[in-house]
Amino acid sequence: MGADIVTVSTDTQFTHLAWQRSEKELANVKYTMGADPTGTISRMFGVYNEDNGLDLRGTFLISPEGKLMGMEMNFYNLGRNIDELMRKFKANIYMMKKGGNEVCPSKWKDEGDKTLVNPGAKMVGKVHEALQGS
Amino acid sequence: MAETMTTGGLRLGQRVPDFELTTYEPTKGDFGKFSLKDQVANKRWTILFFYPADFTFV
Numbered sequence: 001m002g003a004d005i006v007t008v009s010t011d012t013q014f015t016h017l018a019w020q021r022s023e024k025e026l027a028n029v030k031y032t033m034g035a036d037p038t039g040t041i042s043r044m045f046g047v048y049n050e051d052n053g054l055d056l057r058g059t060f061l062i063s064p065e066g067k068l069m070g071m072e073m074n075f076y077n078l079g080r081n082i083d084e085l086m087r088k089f090k091a092n093i094y095m096m097k098k099g100g101n102e103v104c105p106s107k108w109k110d111e112g113d114k115t116l117v118n119p120g121a122k123m124v125g126k127v128h129e130a131l132q133g134s
Numbered sequence: 135m136a137e138t139m140t141t142g143g144l145r146l147g148q149r150v151p152d153f154e155l156t157t158y159e160p161t162k163g164d165f166g167k168f169s170l171k172d173q174v175a176n177k178r179w180t181i182l183f184f185y186p187a188d189f190t191f192v
Binding site for chain 1: 143144145146147148149150151152153155156157158159160161165166168170173174177178179180181182183184185186187188189
């Protein structure tokens with residue numbers, strides 16, 4: 001869908017290979033698996049845990065211009081919701097396509113859902129009405 | 135719009151400094167390289183998905 005997903009941990013590429021080949025749950029994985037054994041890239045994104053050398057569960061969305069468009073970080077015991085990641089991704093693509101004149105509110109899920117068009121002074125205090133209107 | 139949220143010095147809406155990662159490519163069964171510069175050159179979105187460790191329960 002127009003994005004490259006790269007999974008990253010502080011394991012080496014050799015460990016990635018061994019894990020992907022031995023774990024049946026990963027038999028159909030197609031994502032690029034990035035190796036960051038020195039933690040350099042993980043530190044750059046602020047997900048490196050100096051206490052144990054492991055990465056926190058961080059997700060980062062980078063645009064085709066190389067700009068950071070979204071980030072989410074969870075501590076170890078909470079898994080991420082892939083639907084929310086895809087929602088953010090789709091919303092970013094949609095807004096870019098619209099050239100900055102539309103914004104996607106919290107309940108926006110997919111193209112065709114209600115957006116706010118040309119948000120400005122007229123909409124201040126009137127977001128409810130704007131969301132109700134067609 | 136003020137974007138003050140930071141993580142490791144990176145800021146939302148700002149360019150991410152170029153970086154490279156050695157990779158394992160499951161589809162090719164081979165090692166490779168990821169570079170943000172290449173992604174920008176190819177006009178591709180990137181989703182970076184950090185996790186603690188291989189052989190755990192992600």
